[in-house]
Amino acid sequence: MLVVSHPELKGLFAETLENSLQNAGLSFEWTLFPSGEAQKNLSTVYGLYDACAQAHIDKKNAVVALGGGVVQDTSNYLAATYLRGVPFIQIPTTLLSQVDAGIGGCAVDHPTGKSLIGQFYQPRAVIMDSSTLKTLPKNELVNGIAEIINKVICLGGSRTDGFNQDIRAIINGDENKALDYVKSSNKVKLGIIERDETGTNETRFLLDWGHTITYALERTLNYSISHGRALGIGMHGAAVLSQQLGYLSRDKVRELKQAIEDAGLPAELPVHVDNDKLINYMCLDQKVVARRKRFVLLRDFGDAFVSEGIDDNQITSCLDEIRERPIA
Ligand SMILES: [Zn+2]
The missing domain is CATH 1.20.1090.10 (Dehydroquinate synthase-like - alpha domain)
Incomplete structure (x- = not known):
């Protein structure tokens, strides 16, 4: 499995997630990219393709998206297109992404506009844990x-x-x-x-x-x-x-x-x-x-x-x- 996330989120949730995956006997690797709306584009996705290749992700290996909307959208696009589709699991951690990005396809930005490039690719599972909301600053909750x-x-x-x-x-x-x-x-x-x-x-x-x-x-x-x-x-x-x-x-x-x-x-x-x-x-x-x-x-x-x-x-x-x- 390849877990896609941001460095600060790995710091917050790595222990819980790694314990669950290890208990289930699943092997995994992390790949991290900086947070921020500006990352929701194809260059980020290209970086993630490299990580998929290095982690030998195949049709039996899932991409797991741990994070807010940007992680969800870029990972969804990655999972939809790498090897023409690998299993995808979403763990949205912000109120905004739990409310909105959990289902129904993904899109990344193009320099000319928001959400112009995308796919309809459904996840195998969406896992939401409301305790992740405790880590959010108030203005993040308000976004949701x-x-x-x-x-x-x-x-x-x-x-x-x-x-x-x-x-x-x-x-x-x-x-x-x-x-x-x-x-x-x-x-x-x-x-x-x-x-x-x-x-x-x-x-x-x-x-x-x-x-x-x-x-x-x-x-x-x-x-x-x-x-x-x-x-x-x-x-x-x-x-x-x-x-x-x-x-x-x-x-x-x-x-x-x-x-x-x-x-x-x-x-x-x-x-x-x-x-x-x-x-x-x-x-x-x-x-x-x-x-x-x-x-x-x-x-x-x-x-x-x-x-x-x-x-x-x-x-x-x-x-x-x-x-x-x-x-x-
Ligand atoms: Zn919206």
Whole structure:
């Protein structure tokens, strides 16, 4: 087996993992690369191919991904392509990756855009241990909560009452509460993927809800903003666009904005971000077909749909509405 991880995570979890693997009579090697969103690309994957070759990984040997989203995505791509596919086991260690990266395929970044290169390759097993969340700094937990709002409330249609208290509990280390939300989030994601595993119809695009502005914003700010914080702004933007186009009520937009802000995430676009630059990056979005922008919109929580042919003026007016107003 080849365990792919980051040096600091090996320090935290090596003993537990090595004991389990040794008890099961499995031999393994580690390969480590530095942490950071900037590593989610094909050069990292090339480095991992070398490690696979050196460790003599074959069809009977699994690649094990121990870490957050970047480890999960790069290892998933590695396992999908090395020898045209070797067994893959995921051990996501962050709330964000437990909520989001556990199932349904992987993607790495290209210099022109986020998540442009990928595969649909399912793991043999996903192992989640909520005690790994104890090692996370608060802002990492908050990143995961953005994805929980995205899946559980917006796509799954869960009510927002009580959500604020649950968030506090998760941030204060309530592992059971976190696990409940990880489960419901994965249930929503699985429900969508089961209907459309490889994106052949539009169902799978629903998982991109809130992500169109998010990815463009991350790119515009050169990834200096975390995915969760960008997603807070991206979801608010998509909700405002849904409202401006007459699908979603103002009350629901307010309710969502409140949930985002209660989680300690931003909902408003920073003043200095340029609309045209954002819109340009949206053109590189995976959902663009024949250069027509497609957006996932909401009619209500739990009722998302894909809308085509949204023009730049509509997007501009949405971006203007979610932009933070400088205090005079
Ligand atoms: Zn996301």
